[in-house]
Amino acid sequence: MAASVKQPTVVAGPVHTSHDVEDDAIELTSYSAPVERMSLHQTSFSLPPADGGKDAWMVLVSCFFIEALTWGFPFAYGVFQDHYSRLPEFEGNNSLLPAIGTTTTGIMYFGAPIVYSVCRRWPRFRKTSVIAGFVVIVASLIGASFATTPFQLLATQGILYGIGGAAHYFPAFLYLDEWFFARRGTAYGIVWAGGGAAGLALPLTMQWILSEYGFRTALRVWAVTSIILATPAMFFLKGRLPIHHASTGPQKVEIGFLKDPAFWIFLSGNIIQGLGYFLPTYYMPSFARAVGLKPIAGTIAVSLTNVSTMLGSVIAGWFVDRYHVTTGVNICILGTLISIFLFWGFAIYAPMLYIFAILYGIFAGGFASTWAGVIAPLKHKCPNVETGMVVTLFAAGKGLGSVISGPLSGALVDADGWSGGGGFAWGSGYGLLILFTGCTAAAQIVGWFGKQAGFVK
Template sequence: MEKTEKIDYSESQNDQAGQQVDLAPENVASIQEVDEIPPDKGYAWLILFAGVLNYMMPFGTLNAFGVFQTYYLLVMFPNEPARNISWISTMALSCSYIGSIFASSLIARFGLRGTNLIGTLVGAGGFLLASFSTKVWQLVLTQGVLFGIGGSILINVSVVVPSLWFEKHLGLAIGTVIAGTGLGSLIITPITTQAIKAVGISWTFRILALMYCVLTGVGTIVFKPRKHFVSAKSVINLQHLKDPVALLLCFAGFLVVTGYTCGTLYFPATIVALGTTKQYASNLIMVFSVFSMTGRILSGQLARRLGSVKILIFSHAMNGLVMILLWNLGKSVPVYIVAYSLIGLFSVPLFTLSSVIIANHYPKKYISQVNGLVSLFMGAGAILGIPLVGLVFDVVGNRTDYKWVKIIGAISYFSTIICFVLLRIYLIKSDPKYRLSPL
């Protein structure tokens, strides 16, 4: 950790002295070099494809965690408190964020391809070891910690590479890569559901380990920088928190994770409680994934016209309202389906747009580092928030009433709006030209 380093963000500015970079993706500053490969063309789209595959396994599996959560609660560990079982998903999600802080130093030492390979081996190894696990604590270490750390490294590499290869279409590129989460869910959810029924949980993990190696291995082969690229060597630098942009994104990330996981982890179980089957609930995860994938792509593309911060404010307000009005007060399956679809559509912009904002606001050598810092706060939010929700479900809800799970999820989304409003005010006041820009 470098506590005394003075961070210079001047590289992220345009040629005119003192002019800051607009959050709109088309205004990303570039470093022109002799014989550099043109951005947004040719090999950039192969990079984009590999990035989508990279995102499919880590977060695609996390989005499908409702299948595992339902299986653990109802079949594998029926007598285990929900708060104990929740530590599996807690560590998987939190390590998927926290582990990103190591990506910058790994990239500096091993390059993009070497770092991607490390993420593949660690993540697939977590799945393989999980196949031999029979206790909750064993799954916490394997499906939780190892899988999460491996995935976090891949995720960070995946959002750094588009910033090196895209300029005009940066928002679309990052949104498309992160949309791999939804695509992964569409593939992994039915495979996981059917595999558990056909060959059991152990062989399901082995199948997922093989898929992990094949899909993320593509990035190890094709990833490379478009031009000379130097990544910050330090694991983490808290000096970035002196910049209000990083600070507010970190706080928003800390708050939003609890609300996001309330939907992904508990919604399948709540619809089973209405009288549907576990298979029906698993199928709905795929519906959620389609809307989630759509939301990620649209938010990245619309950021150019409407502004990243406006999209974040609107989306998180909508998600809070849906959780309170439809999911909490709704009592029928059709209402739940509408609620789940809308939550999928509006719950994901921060995961896309924080990366877009960071890629536009900071020099390229700091992108991985700042992404890692925001991810660290998200991981901290997961470590605190997910067990708290599990405790409330156990104690207040008596393991049958999901009311407070839904309310906590809504409060989580509403609270992030404060961060986004402050972010918009800061950007407008810091430079008059933001008053004419989509924020």
């Protein structure tokens, strides 16, 4: 007589919404082997609760630190750029220096959907990607500390760091999607706030190390610091759903949402906004010098932008969990435009520059947290859409803008015809850059127009 097989018992924890049950079922099907092919010891298991509990919060904290360590350093690049531009060994090819920061962020964003798709399709390699990517990050920092030309900095601090950062960071979205459903927007907001938290102290700390000991020591100190802080974060990063090696093979990645015009509407606005998003933090130190402020004023402004981004990310994430995503995006647009045209354009005094930095961080920094809110409109046509997949594609779009913005911003500064002729900051040599940043931020309004036209539900 054939042995009977006990059917699997799944305890999924508290149920928050109907979408939670649906998402749990989708993820369980994706990551676990079919029932009929499970061994007897695999057929009974329970899932820890989602949206709360010790394990969920530990994963969230781990993702927060991974975000802080991975993105905090590129977000402080403006301090390095200002330092590099004044070093004799890097004279003669200064045009490459702005491209280092934008290349780093661009590659990290570009790599997002690739890394996510690979780790989603072969989930057993998620932790491997996280660890291997971190090793590459450390190698890039050590390598950059031996650089003697701008091209070597671009290859190490720019390209190599970007590759390692993408492999290290983006698998975290898979873990986050397993642990949070009803509070997913808030969870993403908290994680993205990590970059702002690191960006508060890092520019000031690096400014001091750079001035006292030079960039070689600064890069090596950050490499050691990253090892100390990232090791426990990677240790506590674990999945909620079982991954069985007896699985039938690569898991399907849901891409049906690509047929929805709403996705392309939001993505187009995101790409254009990415052209100008990073420019204020990259040019803040050199801008401060251009308008006659003390060098420390630009560094403080970068720190204020980064820490304000932390606040803006959490608020925007909370907001899109409760209201339509276009409402959150429009608020971010309005606040960003006010900060740029009303405060940056007239920032010839330090207090005005600081006000701009805070407002820009809150409102422009909140844009990324609205990406999770795009899921709700997309679910109308693609119920199984995955937050992580959409977010990484949006990240790639932002990366495209970031890569283009490096050489483009340098050309805008070099060609600024308002230099010396305009009033306030508009005549500082950065007037065209200020105008360009404001215009690109306004492009996100396409989501609202799409809703009015009926393309966005």
